[in-house]
Amino acid sequence: MKKLTIFLWLAFIAIITGCSPKENFKTGQMYHGFTLIEKKFVNEVNAECLLFKHEKSGAQLLKIAADDPNKLFNIAFKTAPDNDCGTPHIMEHSVLNGSKNFPVKSPFDVLSKGSLNTFLNAMTGSDVTTYPVASMNDKDYFNLMHVYLDAVLNPLIYKDPKILQQEGWHHELDNPEGDIVYKGVVYNEMKGVFSNPRRELSYQINKILFPDNCYGASSGGHPAAIPQLTYEEFINFHKKFYHPGNSYILLYGNADLDKELQFINAKYLSNYTISPEKIEIPLQKPFDRMKEAEKTYAVQEGSPTENQTFLSLSFVAGQSTDRTLTMAFDVLSDALVNHETAPIRLALQEAGIGRDVSAYLSEAKQNTFQITVQNANPEDKDRFKEIVFSTMKKVAEEGFDKKMVEGILNRMEFNLKEGDSSQKGIMYFSMTYQPWFFANNPFLGLEFSKPLAEVKETLKTNLLESIITKHLVNNTHSLLMVLKPEPGLQAKIEDATIAELKEYKKSLSDTEKQQLIKQTKELIEYQKTEDSPEAVATIPMLELTDIKNDIEWFGMEEKLIDDTKILHHNVFTNNIVYSNLFFDVRTLPEDLIPYARLLSYITGMMNTENYTYGELDNALNIHTGGFHTPLKTFLQEHEDENILPMFTFSAKATNEKVEKMFELTGEIINNTKLNDIARLKELITRHQAGVDADIKNNGIRYAMYRLQSYYSTNGMYSEKTRGLSYYRFITDLSDNFESKSEEIVANLKKTAALLFTRENLISAVTCDQKDLERYTASISDFVASLPSSKLKHNNWNFTFAKKNEGMKTASKVQYVIKGYNYKKLGYEYSGKMKVLDQILSRDWLQNQVRVIGGAYGGFCGIASSGNIYFASYRDPNLKETLENYNNTPGFLEGFNADNKEMTRFIIGTISRMDRPRTASEEGDLAIQYYFEKTSAEELKAERSAVLTTTAQDIKDMKKMIEDVLNQDAICVYGNEDKVAENADLFGELITL
Incomplete structure (x- = not known):
């Protein structure tokens, strides 16, 4: 009774303070062009949820009116590619490169420099492109909404082909005697993505399972296909898929709903009428029998190939709109494969096939259930298939260990109900968009209690066993895939690309070559040109007065119980x-x-x-x-x-x-x-396989x-x-x-x-x-x-040496790192370094390494411990990137930001400091403060330093950066040929 009373009181408070639109909005009524279709309180999200349709444009909008200050705006489009050119992904990048009302080269970058956003990104999926932004500041929230709506609906791509060239791909030629190369941010990003053999595996599987719909195409783009995208096709894609009638808008948090609807209608949706184009994704027709295929992935020439093959069984299994089936497959992935005593794991372990096995469900209009063994051999293929199928048949007949299923269900229920995410708006979008797209019902995704209860009944029924029989054992829409290593394949791909570009150059007349050189120079000049102050001024921004001066402090109360120190962070x-x-x-x-x-x-x-x-x-x-x-x-x-x-x-x-x-x-x-x-x-053995896969996928971390x-x-x-x-240690133990x-x-x-x-x-x-x-x-x-023992701490005498290593790998791109510890050079930490970090990452390196250099990212990190690094991510370059790092002092010498620009940088810095946090995240921060001996006074001083940073302060740190760079400590993880070409830069080359 006490809990019920509290709940009713909180609900009453929410109503009278305007947090809940329960009494203000009536089903069937129109509000600023939006008709309220359905309204209900959803217990699972503890919020009133309202589903609208914009009558004039056809847009759909869902408001989750949670009492959460971290407000989210998200607009998503159902996007269905029909080839591997990566058009959805390139479009996602490109629309954020200027729009009608915000004609700067990259509003996204300007916002990332100077907004209080708590989330700012865009993502491409196999059937969706989505644009989420979040902020805890009301003014900032509407600014972000304004810029993002203008970006997706009024992009400058129609007027400026350079945007496609920069973000997608282009031919680059510096002089008549030079070689033509491919450049482009997405092009290089996807070269990095496809350096991971698991991505290659997924690509090959989807291509075979879905030959007739968008799930068989690479929405991100395959490097070999991206240069086939034409400007006309690019523009037509936007015309088809980016109409508001194909949009799904999610609003989350405690912003004023009436104001949100009024703004979206008046500024944007009222300008559109319903499009006759209806975006549908047809179902893939099932196969008559299981297919088999063998493909390869790249490893270095001379690399061992034994125990390096992936074996995979994939099944097209139901649709995402069947929430019970989808949830049941999440349980099955663990119960059949991932659990420590899952029957397929044990059977493959006993047979000695592979070093690790995993299963997961890829949720889409047509779901795919995949079981993959890594570190196997091609000749294991038939035994792998036989063992998996015989084990599934046995489980279907004899049933699961109910205790195991109970545990899996309990963990699933705990995580669903806990919802331990500070970005709940993002989390709820991921739960809603599939049923919203394909059942026209976003509530199906939010209301997880009903399908969860149905799946929990499997403890008394044979639901899971029947799903195995129907959707796996007797399912002919399936594939047995072998992905094996091919030494030297990347070199062959690179050689083929070079030959293709040489032929292309031969096909050009002298006039066409000169035109390409001119285009190259114009693009580089465009990339180097700064936006005019008038253009930058169009991007809405806050003032320093909009920022609170106070810090958030999370402390620990220290207790001693039985001589054991207990730290307690008290929070609901x-x-x-x-x-x-x-x-x-x-x-x-x-x-x-x-x-x-x-x-x-x-x-x-x-x-x-x-x-x-x-x-x-x-x-x-x-x-x-x-x-x-x-x-x-x-x-x-x-x-x-x-x-x-x-x-x-x-x-x-x-x-x-x-x-x-x-x-x-x-x-x-x-x-x-x-x-x-x-x-x-x-x-x-399993651990080594995981570390081996990780070092191939996370080169930047290892460098x-x-x-x-x-x-x-x-x-x-x-x-x-x-x-x-x-990696060497665990490989030695395993071998x-x-x-x-x-x-x-x-x-x-x-x-x-x-x-x-x-x-x-x-x-x-x-x-x-x-x-x-x-x-x-x-x-x-x-x-x-616990045992008792006298406490003794060791002083580790690490030996340091500047090795400047180049790690040669089968990667298609580089991760170029340079840095040192500025405290070893006599400098001390100041909060103003946080602003310097923001400026170097978001302005200087972003432009030099990403925009001009074509890498997916360029950034730096400056820690209060003294460690500082410059880094590039999925970078086609190596030496040129190091030169960009070395040019940083020159950039700082000429740094002359005015007060408004400095305000933008300071606000962007503060946004990285002020984040929404869950209770567990608060506790983690309190632990960090305690162990690092950080005081509230120290944090206040740091914040004050950030808020009072001037352009001169930034210029004054030039000498520190120069001294750090002059230590010339580098490490590069990258393509074996690229690293070898630059061997003179390194003290040692390492082959991975």
Whole structure:
């Protein structure tokens, strides 16, 4: 009764303060051109939801009137490509390059420099292109809405072909004797994307499964096809798909709905009439029998090919509008494959096929369920298929382990109801757009309780088993795919591209070559030209008076219980307790540092005294909402040398499950059987496969850690626990497990014994005050179960050396990193460096590396610890990018921003500091402040420094940047030929 009373009181407050439009809007009535079609309170989002149709233009609009200050505007279009040119993706980039009312080269960049946005982006999917923006400031929110609506409906692409050339692709020729090359932001982005073999696998699968509709085309664009896109086709795509009648607008948060509708209608939608074009995506006709295919992906010449093949079975399985089926497949992906004791995982493990297996559902008008084994061999194909099908048939006949399914369902329900996202508007769009597009009912996606209840009935019925039979075992609309490595394939692709461009050049007359040179120079000049002050002034912006001077402070209350330090962040968490147990890694000698990472991976996945690993997985799913053991690092007083590395047990549970959460944690810490050789081998083999895949997909991270290991304590620790050094470490253990198994077990035991003692524990909890007593009572028994040992911290004597390495890979692009630690050069941190970071990233490097250079991104990072880096992402260049970095002091010397421009930069900096946060995120920040010894006064001083930064302050930091760059510390991860061509830049070349 008490909870009901509180709920009714809150609802009353919301109504009288205008947060809820419950009484103000009537179904069937028109408001500013919008007719209210349906209105209901949706319990799952705790908000009144109103669905409108704009009568004149045909646009649909959904308002989720949540009492959340982080307001979201999103406009999405159903986009259905019919080729691999990547037109939806290039259009997504291009419309954000100037519009009728905001005629600057990139309103997106101007906004990112100087808006209080909490989210600013655009995304392309297989059947959708969407443009979300969010802000906690009302004025800023409407400014963002204005710019984004103008961008998608009135882009400058119709007047300026250079936008397509820059964002999509173009031929570039500098002089008559030079070589023609392809350039373009999306072109290079997708070269980077397709460097990941998993992306190649997905591309090949979809192409075969969906030969007749948009799901068989690459909406992002395939590098080989992007240069086939013509300007005419590009423009016609916008005319067809970007009419408001094909738009789906989502509004989320506590903004005034009447004002939102009035603005959208008056400024934009009232100017349109309904288009006769109806965008439909036809269903792919099913196959008569399963198809089989074999394709290849690129690895370096001379690379080993054994155990490097992907095997995949894919099934076109139902439609996204069937929410029960879609949710059931999410359960099936875990129950059949992903769970530690899932039957397909165990069967493939026993057969020795591959090193890891995973399954997931790709949700679309026609869903695809995919089971993929990595690190297998082509000759395993038939056995893989036979084992998967025989296992599925057996499960369909005999049924699932109900305890396993119960755990999976519990974890799913916990995560759905928790909704632990600070960007709830984005989250709700992802839940609504498929049923909105294809069932004309966004509520189907929000109201998850009904399909969840139906899926939960599977504990009493054979729902999952019947789905296996119908949609998998007896489904002929399916594909068996083999994707195997081909050494030297990337070189062949590059050679073919070069030959194609040479032939193209031969086909040009001298006049046409001169015209291409002229076009190249004009584009570069266009890219270098700054927007006029008058054009920039059209972009609405806030004033410094719109920014609050106060900081948000999240503190910890410190308690001592049974000699154990308990940190408590008190905040309403809706009966969820977020627990973090920290064990200081400095208790380990240097040689055991990588074992901390290995231990963090296997923890919770081994047999224990009282649980098999499968039973443990089930128990964790049933009794917690999440259980992870990451390594976290803090820098005390923001000094690189004062590293505080922690092995963390991070778990969340409802308040009534706290005792069980600690019981399971104690079981894992005290009773794990680290000497279970067979299980250990399985996990190390799988872990190595995951790290191997990661190093191929996240080159920028590995280059970053490697660079910082040259001069930084934190960088060296990161290198040993998640960088190239760790990759080599885990690969050595995997390759030589038989001879090293005893050593591995001994080192894991030693690592655990040194870490997990009561003296080495600090606990931090984020929960409501009323739940704290339960937490402290539970942790007392847990602490008592831990062994006691005298605490000793090691001083790691890392040896630093500038190696300047070039990592040669099969990547189609580069990640170019340069940096150093400015504190080692005698400089101190100031909050004004945050503004410098904003200016260099959003203005200088964005323009030089991305816009002109054609990389997907160029940016820098300046940390209070002293570490600073310059980085490029998916970059076609190498030496040229380093030259751009080295030209930064010259840019700063000539930096002459006026007060208005500086205000824009300052506001953009503040937007990166002021973010919406969930309760758990507040707790994480409070933990960081505590361990790093950050005070509220320090944050206030930093904010004041940001707000008072002048153009002269930025110019004055030129010398610091110059000194950092003069250290000439670089690391590059990139294409083997490109790195080899620039060998003189490196101290050492590494082949990955």
